[in-house]
Amino acid sequence: MSTEQPMAMRQIVVSSAEDIRVERVPWPDAPGEHEVLVRSRLVGICGSDTHACAGKHPFIALPYRPGHEVVGVVGAVGPGVSDLAEGDRVVLEPNLVCGKCRQCRDGRYNICRELAVFGCQSVGAMADAFVIPRDRLHRVPDGVSDELAALVEPLATPVHAVRRAGVGPGSRVAVLGAGPIGLLCLVAARAAGAEVVVVTDVLKNKLERAQRLGADAALDAAAPDLVDQARRALGGGADEGADVVLDCVSGQSSMTQAIELVDKGGTVMVVGIAAGPTTIPLHLVQDREIAVIGSLMYVHDDVRRAIELLAGGAVAAEDLVTATFPLERAAEAFAASIAPDQLKVLVSVAGPG
Missing domain, CATH: 3.90.180.10 (Medium-chain alcohol dehydrogenases, catalytic domain)
Structure with a gap:
């Protein structure tokens, strides 16, 4: 050259x-x-x-x-x-x-x-x-x-979010939003050992792609009974929710769904970039000991892990x-x-x- x-x-x-x-x-x-x-x-x-x-x-x-x-x-x-x-x-x-x-x-x-x-x-x-x-x-x-x-760079963000949320073998995970980051959260959660991953979105073509990438269920985020559908798909019973909810939309409606969907003692991980302040039902966060935490970008180890996953055909x-x-x-x-x-x-x- x-x-x-x-x-x-x-x-x-x-x-x-x-x-x-x-x-x-x-x-x-x-x-x-x-x-x-x-x-x-x-x-x-x-x-x-x-x-x-x-x-x-x-x-x-x-x-x-x-x-x-x-x-x-x-x-x-x-x-x-x-x-x-x-x-x-x-x-x-x-x-x-x-x-x-x-x-x-x-x-x-x-x-x-x-x-x-x-x-x-x-x-x-x-x-x-x-x-x-x-x-x-x-x-x-x-x-x-x-x-x-x-x-690599887009996958490193979900790798970091999944790691920070504590997803591991046997975890039941819900991913809200099936854009590139949401779909890669599905990939990262599977690689971390998640037992069940449910993905939601409002667009049919994105839900179909989530299914092709291995989602156990791909659900319409606008459905009035979405939370009930997702709980059934997660397989934990009507009173149990997700261990981890990865909110890749980070809007008012998705955050409300995330709090309703996460199990007691579970984690809501804010992955998407919020446009501004968002209201959350703080009484439920307190009463159910829900952890609401944020995830920003990644560090060296997350990037290396993303490279490994892609090289391995994830x-x-x-x-x-x-x-x-x-x-x-x-x-x-x-x-x-x-x-x-x-x-x-x-x-x-x-x-x-």
């Missing part, structure tokens, strides 16, 4: 859902000490991106330059980087942390006091290339396609990737990503532009 760089490269900038364009910007400087220059190959669009471009993400300001779900190839390494070489394929762990606060020192750097997310609060990877510290990159194993590797790329657009058509890719018939939409970065 040639190390000679063009004078300018392409970078996507999102100012609104109606204003997503390609900018020409200077090519990144050569990587500094312990840094790597990565040429992007595939970049995923996630729920955070669609919320952000609509101006509804509580932590991403417009305009922004997206790209945190990225598969790329090493273009150059800086001084001090000896375990990666030009041509190696990598995926990005996009949490940028201080490494000094109490949370970082305790190994919970996903909630670093100064956390910024590459491609959310900083210029991202939906571009021809980017420079990043070496410790933010993970090597892609041989035999894992670029399309499958594009699911899910196939075609199970979730439903469309791929070239970089020049990023606006179309964002529009497609909110369409009911789409799940994971990727943007392909081909050539230096």
Whole structure:
């Protein structure tokens, strides 16, 4: 691979859902000490991106330059980087942390006091290339396609949520929402040993996909008797609910359902990004000793586990990737990503532009 760089490269900038364009910007400087220059190959669009471009993400300001779900190839390494070489394929762990606060020192750097997310609060990877510290990159194993590797970052979030919720052998789990994160929560829960997994959504095509991925039941979230249906499907009896409810919607209706559906002493894990304050029946939380906790991103071990699961065949790329657009058509890719018939939409970065 040639190390000679063009004078300018392409970078996507999102100012609104109606204003997503390609900018020409200077090519990144050569990587500094312990840094790597990565040429992007595939970049995923996630729920955070669609919320952000609509101006509804509580932590991403417009305009922004997206790209945190990225598969790329090493273009150059800086001084001090000896375990990666030009041509190696990598995926990005996009949490940028201080490494000094109490949370970082305790190994919970996903909630670093100064956390910024590459491609959310900083210029991202939906571009021809980017420079990043070496410790933010993970090597892609041989035999894992670029399309499958594009699911590493999305899967790491459910792996972390499932681990944090305590899902294990014999667990009865309900997943609210069958978008990409919800479906990958199903995959992660199964891999953790869950005995029964019930998935809910309002879209028939997503429920059908959940069934294909191994859900024991896929139920209409809008059904008036949803909680009763889900309890029966979980198999614990009419008075028993789920040990863990993974709320991947995080709206008022889903949170209400989650509290009603979780068993006494169970856990409601908030996985989806809430648009704002949500009311919960606190008297039930207290009376039933329900744990309501949040899950943000992941740490190194979660990413490594996601890579292991994908390399081991836990899910196939075609199970979730439903469309791929070239970089020049990023606006179309964002529009497609909110369409009911789409799940994971990727943007392909081909050539230096």
